[in-house]
Amino acid sequence: MNAHSEIDATLVRREDDTGIALLVLDRPAARNALSDATIASLHAHLDAIATDKSVRCVVLAAEGPAFCAGHDLKEMTARRADSDGGAAYYLDLMTRCSAMMQAIVALPQPVIAAVEGVATAAGCQLVASCDLAIAGADARFGTPGVNIGLFCSTPMVALSRNVSRKHAMELLLAGELVGAEDAARMGLVNRVVEAGGARAEALALAAKIAAKSTRTVSIGKRAFYAQAEMGLADAYAYAAQVMAQNMMTKDAAEGIGAFVEKRKPIWTDA
Structure with a gap:
């Protein structure tokens, strides 16, 4: 304990x-x-x-x-x-x-x-x-x-x-x-x-x-503090990996789809 x-x-x-x-x-x-x-x-x-x-x-x-x-x-x-x-x-x-x-x-x-x-x-x-x-x-x-x-x-x-x-x-x-x-x-x-x-x-x-996707918010918060401690090149390399991984989440697919279709997204936090 x-x-x-x-x-x-x-x-x-x-x-x-x-x-x-x-x-x-x-x-x-x-x-x-x-x-x-x-x-x-x-x-x-x-x-x-x-x-x-x-x-x-x-x-x-x-x-x-x-x-x-x-x-x-x-x-x-x-x-x-x-x-x-x-x-x-x-x-x-x-x-x-x-x-x-x-x-x-x-x-x-x-x-x-x-x-x-x-x-x-x-x-x-x-x-x-x-x-x-x-x-x-x-x-x-x-x-x-x-x-x-x-x-x-x-x-x-x-x-x-x-x-x-x-x-x-x-x-x-x-x-x-x-x-x-x-x-x-x-x-x-x-x-x-x-x-x-x-x-x-x-x-x-x-x-x-x-009201946002908790999955997206948590990914972003973690990445913000991690990159802040890095040099510029390392920060960009790390952020590129994070963004690519974020793109593969269900909420990213839903959010982008909702934007294209001009509707409100339905988050599943996944």
């Missing part, structure tokens, strides 16, 4: 509706900080969704005034009492959290973050790890670890794969929060809606994606 096999619905709850799984961080009093149990619960939800054929898209939202304030610093500080000063625990924590972030990227279904309030440090990493992100107008983002002597090195991995190097380094080095419009300009979020409207907008976007 994996360490992240248990779901605690009091920390992260799941609500399903018409092919969309809504995951809600539910520790508002703790600003939805990523405690050990929260990381495990979120990872367990992702594992369950990965093999759930009824889920076509995922929306990640949060209760309360903060989306996610990052790691649970009180929980981390308590481990300084360990015999090694917490060294083994800190490495294990960062490894487990990194695995959860990578599970979002590896998930066959697209994941959309719906951000209201602050998303800082590992919370900003969480947004950057999602495939898409919608922000309420009052949302703020940042990697302020440098201000407390703890550079946001793991959030840096996701952040630097979403925004330009100069923007990433300014966020990491200055430790200041940026508003939703600046986050959109940087490419950290797709678009900004009125405060309080991020979840509804994310669900609407999820519904559009859920």
